[in-house]
Amino acid sequence: MASKPEKKTPAVPKGGTTRELPLVALRETVIFPEMIVPLQVGREKSVAALNAAVASGGPIALVTQRQADQEDITSPSELYTVGTLAKIAQIVQLQDGTVRAIVQGQGRLRVHGFTQTSPYIQATIEELVDATPSGVEVQALMRSVQGQIEQYVANGAPVPPEAAVAARNITEPGLLADMVAYSPDMSTEQRQEMLETVDVIERLKLVSNFLARQIEILELKGRIQSEVKSEMDKTQREYILREQLKAIQRELGEDDPQQAEINELREKVEQAGMPEDIRVRAIKEIDRMSRIPSASPEVGVIRTYVDWLVGLPWNVATSDNLDIKEAARILNEDHYGLEKIKERILEYLAVRVLADKIRSPILAFVGPPGVGKTSLGKSVARAMGRKFVRMSLGGIHDEAEIRGHRRTYIGALPGRVIQNIKTAGSNNPVFMLDEVDKIGMDFRGDPSSALLEVLDPEQNNTFQDNYLEVPFDLSKVLFIATANLLDPIPPALRDRMEIVQLPGYTQQEKIEIGKRFLIPKQMENHGLTPRTIEITDEAMVELVQAYTKEAGVRNLEREIANIMRKVARTVVEGRKRKTVVDLKKLELFLGPPRWEYGELEATDQTGSATGLVVTEVGGDVVAVEVTKMEGKEDFILTGQLGDVMRESARAALSWIRSNASSLGIAREQFEKNTLHIHVPAGGIPKDGPSAGVTMATAMVSAFTGIPVRKDVAMTGEITLRGRVLPIGGLKSKILAAHLAGAKIVILPRKNEKDLRDIPDEIRKQIKLVLADSMEQVLEAALRRMPAPLRAEPAKIVEGDRPLGEPEPEGRVRRSSFPPTDQPPVAVQGETPKRNRSSLRIRIEKPEPQRG
């Protein structure tokens, strides 16, 4: 430690006398007059000095050594020259040989020399007395120092706050200055300098400098701190204010609204009767909520979430109506016909009666618009006594619509499945998934895969909604999907559903539905009664045949409503008598008939054949047209045909080319001709293999010039070898053929089993040719067979015979061309002779070829 140069201050000797005193050297401590301090003394010499002083009853000299780390002091030069004269107030000898003393400073002293250094230092000292001046300068200095002390304390000096008051009460200027030496901010050197400064005015100036500097440091420190603090304060402040607000509200007896809400939510959860794991989950969320400030948006998120958990019917189920008779009555009350479907539903109910825990089947109602898919679903719910909910999948592209968004998304909600379950309010509703065939798929994910989880009985007892995060059991839900077409339904989905076809109604069925259901329903809707309106049977037939063209009954219902409106108006206008709607009135109300039936060709055509298709609105007939013209290409296809249809056209042509000779077609025909195949209406895209035989027939007709019978419609897929493969949608197709006025329908033999679905009234009027091969198709379709062609006899189902009965001998006629090895029977001039006597298909004289 660097020693300070001794300050040359005029020492005012106390009476100029010196005396000898035991001396203790201090390390890093300066003791001032009037200070009472404990001293821990360890060095032998110091202990001896203390003891000597105590023994003599006199004071002791306390002088700070220049080098704090020096052990043994042997010369006065090793000490500062000015020290303190002190009284020993108390002394305690400790076990380890050290001594603790309490000393009280009494005055300043100057060391003149040592008279002994052992066993303790005995020094010659001279007492110094403060030169205490009086006058304004001292007074001013004192005030200034007192003010500084106050400021020093106020700025956070490390001294007790009473110090400022004590300073004010001191009148002695020297004492005031010495008092500042108590400040821990002062260094040993600074203290020593103050001790050595006997001139009080000088000492006060020293103190004043010291304080000024300290105040500045403290202010700077304060500024830095407050800057840091203000940053922290912003967040702290809000928290503290909120806590205070809570406290105030508590004081005022007002409840904390968030707490009240939390209590309410807790109550709800406890009373909801949810499964234990869900309850625990909800309570956990509520606990989390109570730890968040109420202004945080997270609170709302948690509240909504818990509300969802509480609102779901975890354990709520309606009890099924197990009275089968009653259920049957309700089903029949709502819908005409549809026997197969009604039976399926009643069977399900019957099993429910016997076995409580059966898996709900997933039914899919597939059929054209307006055949009653949606309304049947409602009726099923009514018959079973279950709730009914409906969710349209048309145009859903986003998986999240079905399965919900994760809660991390703003405004996230559960998917529509869970939303609908909540709406239903029970966990076993009849849940209708309308229009599954219209479900979309794009970058937002594949909704059908989410649907899979909903519909798969293996998975749907733990259906995971992204929002809910906890699984919901959908296994008791009776899902019913509806679709217009089967093909667009993703195969994985189709696999899990029990397909129930509603192919459309016959005219007779439509008339019945109209009379029994639609008319009474619309009468009621329009406030009419049987006393104000009647629709005659003829008008009803006309309505079905000439004013609507559809597989279902939606337009029929609309037209009936149309009539009701017109009649309602006449009633309101004062008409008293009943309005009887007959054919004349019908035309008056609805205008001239809109549709003509019998869209088959009016005459036999060459190069055109009538095919049967299934569209979204049910079955329909289409004419496949073929012309041959000069050109090098194989063929041109028009009419928006899909790939499958193009390929089957190619297969048809290949079959014709490979059988050219037996078809009587000259080779060069293929080389110089191009076929143009067109399927109207050109604006509607078409696809599928079932037009294969129709295209082949039209092509053969075009090449050979043999006309196609006008009253034949056909369907079937063709193979390269001319086999006829089965097709779908048979009932719709036959209904359409019947409506169009076909007398003969050619269909694949393999579809025979589907004929059971065809209503008797239609089978009575149509002859069905069940073909295995293209030869059989041509046999039935063409006015005459091409010269060399032979066909195995096709199975023919006569119009008036109900299906399923044993085939009575002679009723099912077989075309009885003789086997190829037998000489053919020529009927026409250029055709080989054939035995036509037993042929069911009447071979007529062909009309002259046109064009």
Ligand SMILES: Nc1ncnc2c1ncn2[C@@H]1O[C@H](COP(=O)(O)OP(=O)(O)OP(=O)(O)O)[C@@H](O)[C@H]1O
């Ligand atoms: N067999 C029937 N008996 C009585 N009413 C019927 C029958 N079939 C259909 N309806 C009535 O026809 C109307 C249309 O039926 P619905 O809306 O259920 O058709 P949909 O098959 O769902 O058609 P879409 O495919 O266009 O949705 C309803 O008013 C329904 O009550």
Ligand SMILES: [Mg+2]
């Ligand atoms: Mg519908």
